[in-house]
Amino acid sequence: MRHLAIEAGCPPAQLALAWLLARPEQIVPLPGTRRRTHLDDNLAAPSVRLTPDQCRAVSEAVPEAFGARVPDLSRLEQ
Incomplete structure (x- = not known):
């Protein structure tokens, strides 16, 4: 992802934050x-203004998340 950050003119962590903020x-x-x-930087x-092509490139560079996103709280509801 470093090459994408160089293209955007910012550090990689800043690119990642800008990408998250640009998501719908x-x-x-x-x-x-x-x-x-x-x-x-944060x-x-x-x-940081990312073009649609830059957003797509970052999306393709970041692996898809998987697994539980929310802890199981069902026991607390009893």
């Missing part, structure tokens, strides 16, 4: 931040 689903990414420079992610 309502996603609220909560990135971890250990350094001030990472915070600056805050700048909404200003």
Whole structure:
């Protein structure tokens, strides 16, 4: 994904955040931040404008998620 970030003119983590923000689903990414420079990159992610082709390329580069997304809370409902 590094080559896609270079093409977009941003660091890979910033590209990933911009891609999440550009998706039609309502996603609220909560990135971890250990350094001030990472915070600056995270805050700048909404200003990264990805073309439809760039969004498609990132989608193809990211493996499909699988498995349970929500923990089983049925025991708590008893």
